[in-house]
Amino acid sequence: MEPPRSSGVGIDNSGEYSPEIAETLRFEEEIQSLIHPSSFDGSAAPTGGGSFTALLGLPANQAVELLHDSGAREPLASRIRVGGHPVHRPFHLPLDCSSAFPSNATLVDRAARFSVFAAEGSPASSSGRLKAEPQDSDSPPLDPIPTGPAKRKDTGRSKCDVRLSLSFKSQAKATAKKSKNAEENTDGDKLPYVHVRARRGQATDNHSLAERARREKINVRMKLLQELVPGCSKITGTALVLDEIINHVQTLQRQVEFLSMRLAAVNPRIDFSSLDSYLSAECGPVTVRNGPGGVVVDPSLWPTDATAEATRRLLVPQFWHIDLVPPQLQPQQSLTTWERDGAAHSQLLPNPTTSLFLYDPANSGNANVPHLTAKLKTAEDRALNL
Amino acid sequence: MQLTSSFKLVFLKQMLRGFLLSDASSNSMSFHERKNAIKLSADAAIAFARGRTRWSQGLITNLSKNEKNKEILKSLLGREYDNLRKPCGNSLKIPRSKKILRRCLRMCSRRKKAGRAQHICKSILAKALAKKRIQVLKKLVPGGESMDGFSLLDETLDYAMSLKAQVDVMRRLLKTSKASLNIKQMKAWGQGGLDFTAGGHL
Numbered sequence: 001m002e003p004p005r006s007s008g009v010g011i012d013n014s015g016e017y018s019p020e021i022a023e024t025l026r027f028e029e030e031i032q033s034l035i036h037p038s039s040f041d042g043s044a045a046p047t048g049g050g051s052f053t054a055l056l057g058l059p060a061n062q063a064v065e066l067l068h069d070s071g072a073r074e075p076l077a078s079r080i081r082v083g084g085h086p087v088h089r090p091f092h093l094p095l096d097c098s099s100a101f102p103s104n105a106t107l108v109d110r111a112a113r114f115s116v117f118a119a120e121g122s123p124a125s126s127s128g129r130l131k132a133e134p135q136d137s138d139s140p141p142l143d144p145i146p147t148g149p150a151k152r153k154d155t156g157r158s159k160c161d162v163r164l165s166l167s168f169k170s171q172a173k174a175t176a177k178k179s180k181n182a183e184e185n186t187d188g189d190k191l192p193y194v195h196v197r198a199r200r201g202q203a204t205d206n207h208s209l210a211e212r213a214r215r216e217k218i219n220v221r222m223k224l225l226q227e228l229v230p231g232c233s234k235i236t237g238t239a240l241v242l243d244e245i246i247n248h249v250q251t252l253q254r255q256v257e258f259l260s261m262r263l264a265a266v267n268p269r270i271d272f273s274s275l276d277s278y279l280s281a282e283c284g285p286v287t288v289r290n291g292p293g294g295v296v297v298d299p300s301l302w303p304t305d306a307t308a309e310a311t312r313r314l315l316v317p318q319f320w321h322i323d324l325v326p327p328q329l330q331p332q333q334s335l336t337t338w339e340r341d342g343a344a345h346s347q348l349l350p351n352p353t354t355s356l357f358l359y360d361p362a363n364s365g366n367a368n369v370p371h372l373t374a375k376l377k378t379a380e381d382r383a384l385n386l
Numbered sequence: 387m388q389l390t391s392s393f394k395l396v397f398l399k400q401m402l403r404g405f406l407l408s409d410a411s412s413n414s415m416s417f418h419e420r421k422n423a424i425k426l427s428a429d430a431a432i433a434f435a436r437g438r439t440r441w442s443q444g445l446i447t448n449l450s451k452n453e454k455n456k457e458i459l460k461s462l463l464g465r466e467y468d469n470l471r472k473p474c475g476n477s478l479k480i481p482r483s484k485k486i487l488r489r490c491l492r493m494c495s496r497r498k499k500a501g502r503a504q505h506i507c508k509s510i511l512a513k514a515l516a517k518k519r520i521q522v523l524k525k526l527v528p529g530g531e532s533m534d535g536f537s538l539l540d541e542t543l544d545y546a547m548s549l550k551a552q553v554d555v556m557r558r559l560l561k562t563s564k565a566s567l568n569i570k571q572m573k574a575w576g577q578g579g580l581d582f583t584a585g586g587h588l
Contacts, residue, residue, distance in 0.1 A: 221539035228546055239512060242519035245542060249526050252549035259556040260428055264421035266563050 389551050393435055398555050400431030408458050426455055432552045440537065441545045444529015 218238075226232040226241055229248045235241050404427025409415070415423065429449060433442035450456050495510050523538060524530035527545050530538055 217536055218539070221536065221543070225539060225543050225546075228543055237512070239515040239519055242516060242523065245546070246519060246522055246526060249523070249542065249546055249549065252546065252553055253526070255553045256428060256549065256556065257425065259553065259560060260425040261421045263424050263556065263560055263563070264417055266560060266567065 389547060389554075394551055394555050397431050397435040397551060398559065400434050401427050401555070401559075404428070404431055404458070407461055423458075426458065428552060428556060430459055432548050436544070436548050439541065439544055440533060441528050441530070441541045442548075444527075444532075448528055 222238060222241055225245050226235070229241075229244050232241055232244045232248075235244060405424065408423040408427055426449060429445055433445045436442045446459065450459055491510075491514070495507065520535060520538065523542060524533070527533075527538065527542050530541065533541060
């Protein structure tokens with residue numbers, strides 16, 4: 001085992017091989033996450049485009065190629081030792097006897113190759129989301145089923161090695177299961193290595209393994225889609241589920257059409273033109289609201305609220321404050337119309353109405369207000385005239 | 387997950403900007419034009435809010451095929467326009483000749499039928515059915531033709547969620563705008579006949 005180890009060390013010494021070092025680092029990260037599974041949440045996973053999708057888009061032949069790499073087997077631990085993390089020692093033994101690892105060089109080479117693959121810019125959110133979903137949806141059924149889901153999860157985890165246990169040692173399976181369970185709550189780095197584990201008694205030739213990998217991938221995605229589409233989880237069979245999905249997507253598209261039609265019918269009555277100044281300010285309503293009155297509305301309220309509705313709800317009383325102090329009219333009017341737009345909840349609607357009416361008489365004594373209300377009235381008339 | 391409120395907010399903001407840019411609220415357009423403008427803004431906004439995914443790129447590409455929309459899209463999306471437009475699109479259509487595919491399938495099925503059990507034929511049938519549906523799905527999802535099966539399913543998932551968010555926000559906007567109209571109506575009527583005759587015609 002000396003030569004592989006030395007090669008591992010050698011790679012660490014060669015500082016110019018950046019993909020190798022990067023891969024080692026990522027690998028360490030992942031190992032750490034294995035050890036501390038609870039501390040890892042889905043959002044913490046590095047993105048860099050090596051997402052779930054890129055991963056599972058790995059063509060079958062490359063997966064098979066990975067599987068069949070029988071270069072100098074090097075235990076995991078030695079590579080970890082390269083990185084100098086003594087904490088990974090506990091893993092040395094189980095992983096040692098469980099599987100075969102391809103050599104460092106070939107792996108790293110593939111990592112470099114696949115980094116191009118993986119860097120195709122899938123958005124972080126999608127990878128994060130997709131990672132979260134398999135975790136949620138897959139972790140319950142995973143435990144009873146020993147081997148297949150291990151592959152599924154492993155592809156999502158993107159380990160650096162391909163663990164192919166062609167020898168059906170029970171010990172290997174036990175350790176593999178252990179590490180799989182440890183990984184279940186983690187999100188590894190995004191290296192596109194496909195883990196395939198052959199079930200006991202099943203064919204282990206290239207073709208069927210690749211087939212199985214493909215099928216597993218498809219099954220994962222179908223499951224996710226089933227969860228999304230309402231009423232789809234009871235249906236079995238790919239074709240029917242696809243039917244439902246198509247139906248759903250078509251329905252949603254038609255709904256968008258219909259809603260845009262209705263908005264077109266309603267729209268001319270709404271004075272959107274004055275919203276421009278408000279909208280152009282990114283998340284800073286300050287520019288709009290700091291009129292001569294200097295009303296301070298907390299600008300952070302807008303983006304940081306839990307829901308859009310909550311935000312709008314909070315904005316309602318704020319706006320009625322502004323009514324009292326006259327900033328420039330345009331933003332003022334825009335805010336009021338905007339706010340009425342924003343009052344998403346029907347329950348809120350009586351409030352704006354009443355408060356509007358309330359303020360008018362209340363402000364009548366104020367010197368500012370007649371000016372204000374007159375302008376409001378003219379603006380409204382203008383809006384109504386449209 | 388993805389349907390966070392911040393996502394919806396971004397979408398809403400972009401959509402309203404789009405309304406302004408395309409001048410959707412003026413009276414100068416016909417109803418149909420206005421509807422198209424609104425739809426354009428909504429689609430562009432959802433693609434913008436989602437970021438760079440295959441379907442959003444495909445969507446923007448499809449939208450910019452119409453020359454008139456290009457300007458609007460450009461000003462609406464700004465810098466993101468080029469990012470979203472750049473890759474794929476339908477130019478990467480994987481060329482498949484139907485004849486070849488049919489021949490392949492026939493040969494495969496014949497070969498397999500020759501000495502195999504019943505269930506293999508059924509699996510072929512199931513595959514054919516699934517293939518048909520995948521084709522339909524490819525047409526539905528924007529930019530779908532250039533994706534293979536796996537990524538298509540991913541993109542469908544993504545797209546369906548974004549559509550849901552879009553529908554949700556648009557519905558709320560509609561509701562509130564209708565409600566605000568009602569308020570204006572009530573105000574107008576509440577303030578007596580003068581306003582009503584003068585300008586409160588609804």
